[in-house]
Amino acid sequence: MSYSIGEAAKMVGLTAHTLRFYDKEGLLPFVKKTSSGLRAFTESDIEWLKIIECLKGTGLPLKQIKQYIDWCMEGDSTIPQRLNMFIEQKKHVEEQKAKWEKHLAKINFKIKYYEDAAKHGDLNVFDRHPELLKEKNKLFED
Amino acid sequence: MSYSIGEAAKMVGLTAHTLRFYDKEGLLPFVKKTSSGLRAFTESDIEWLKIIECLKGTGLPLKQIKQYIDWCMEGDSTIPQRLNMFIEQKKHVEEQKAKWEKHLAKINFKIKYYEDAAKHGDLNVFDRHPELLKEKNKLFED
DNA sequence: GCTTGACTTAGAGTTAACTCTAAAGATTAA
DNA sequence: TTAATCTTTAGAGTTAACTCTAAGTCAAGC
Numbered sequence: 128m129s130y131s132i133g134e135a136a137k138m139v140g141l142t143a144h145t146l147r148f149y150d151k152e153g154l155l156p157f158v159k160k161t162s163s164g165l166r167a168f169t170e171s172d173i174e175w176l177k178i179i180e181c182l183k184g185t186g187l188p189l190k191q192i193k194q195y196i197d198w199c200m201e202g203d204s205t206i207p208q209r210l211n212m213f214i215e216q217k218k219h220v221e222e223q224k225a226k227w228e229k230h231l232a233k234i235n236f237k238i239k240y241y242e243d244a245a246k247h248g249d250l251n252v253f254d255r256h257p258e259l260l261k262e263k264n265k266l267f268e269d
Numbered sequence: 270m271s272y273s274i275g276e277a278a279k280m281v282g283l284t285a286h287t288l289r290f291y292d293k294e295g296l297l298p299f300v301k302k303t304s305s306g307l308r309a310f311t312e313s314d315i316e317w318l319k320i321i322e323c324l325k326g327t328g329l330p331l332k333q334i335k336q337y338i339d340w341c342m343e344g345d346s347t348i349p350q351r352l353n354m355f356i357e358q359k360k361h362v363e364e365q366k367a368k369w370e371k372h373l374a375k376i377n378f379k380i381k382y383y384e385d386a387a388k389h390g391d392l393n394v395f396d397r398h399p400e401l402l403k404e405k406n407k408l409f410e411d
Numbered sequence: 412g413c414t415t416g417a418c419t420t421a422g423a424g425t426t427a428a429c430t431c432t433a434a435a436g437a438t439t440a441a
Numbered sequence: 442t443t444a445a446t447c448t449t450t451a452g453a454g455t456t457a458a459c460t461c462t463a464a465g466t467c468a469a470g471c
Contacts, residue, residue: 210383
């Protein structure tokens with residue numbers, strides 16, 4: 128059993144347009160067509176789409192995702208490259224997580240700041256809570 | 270004391286081109302110019318740039334960052350909107366963090382998979398470790 | 412005073428990732 | 442069998458966020 132492009136799109140949360148675009152970009156060399164020319168997505172193809180989504184979701188550009196797909200199509204000789212790519216991507220994700228953590232601390236500070244401002248209707252927050260100034264400087268110092 | 274556009278750019282890890290672009294887009298209404306027309310960034314302006322970087326770094330589009338800046342320029346009456354924006358952005362960051370956590374689990378699985386593949390020089394990983402199949406299906410089930 | 416490098420503007424060009432259109436062919440349900 | 446709803450292609454258009462160019466102005470060091 129297989130799925131039409133519309134069904135496949137719905138299953139992975141993309142549009143049929145986007146899947147065709149990916150195909151055109153060479154990201155879906157594994158997708159076969161019926162005798163009348165319609166794309167037929169298998170369960171295995173859906174798995175591929177999920178891996179693509181995972182890599183895209185962690186910020187890997189489509190070009191590099193294509194590189195990975197190409198390695199997969201090339202065979203066992205590219206296993207080291209693929210392993211390396213995932214190790215690099217793991218590193219990238221962990222760096223991003225750290226960055227987001229820092230940004231979140233700043234956002235939390237701003238929420239605290241504006242909550243006080245909203246309570247009093249003005250921005251004299253540091254007059255009311257001088258200790259917050261040190262906290263702010265620490266958060267934004269780099 | 271104030272900084273030239275090049276100095277300011279270096280301080281926040283952007284280019285002078287990008288700062289001019291931000292200015293053109295209305296993100297830097299607070300930056301004043303010298304009598305001869307050169308932008309002069311104050312310490313306070315650098316703080317603004319860091320907040321912009323924080324919001325941009327958590328995925329807020331420049332248009333919405335401009336909206337925030339506009340609110341700031343408008344005065345105390347927009348404090349509730351600004352508070353609300355940061356609360357929304359906090360929510361967004363936390364959703365993203367959860368998403369990245371899921372992607373990371375998939376990437377870690379792939380690393381495990383390709384490490385075994387690399388060790389044996391082939392992709393018969395699930396023949397050697399049938400229990401990994403269940404793990405894979407759990408990770409990619411949604 | 413002169414050179415060198417940074418700065419100014421307006422505006423054009425780039426890149427990634429879609430997003431949509433048109434015209435034609437395929438599939439499904441009544 | 443016919444209408445409605447897919448799907449196909451090629452190719453144009455869009456959006457966000459830069460990125461660069463040209464032609465001229467300004468500032469700092471010798």
